[in-house]
Amino acid sequence: MDARIEHDEKGLRFNLIVDGQAGGYLTYEIYNGCLDIQHTVVKAELRGNKLGEVLIAAATEYAGKKGLSVMPTCSFAKKMLR
Secondary structure: OOEEEEEEOOOOEEEEEEOOEEEEEEEEEEEOOEEEEEEEEEOHHHOOOOHHHHHHHHHHHHHHHHOOEEOOOOHHHHHHOO
16 A cells, blocks of 8 residues: 655645545644644545554644644544644
């Protein structure tokens, strides 16, 4: 399985591409020095491959590079970032 992340900075979204096809996404907002992870979605047939964690990692890495703290609204992200 070939998985990669594409960051759509204007759209405030990280897209998960698996074997050349859309596999999921993470959406966020930035305010008050925080990156708020709002939704993390992975297609049902791809679940169980830790791809949600890959999306969370991309968002937290981006936040770190931009000097932002991470504040997850998304319940999956909250669980992963504990």
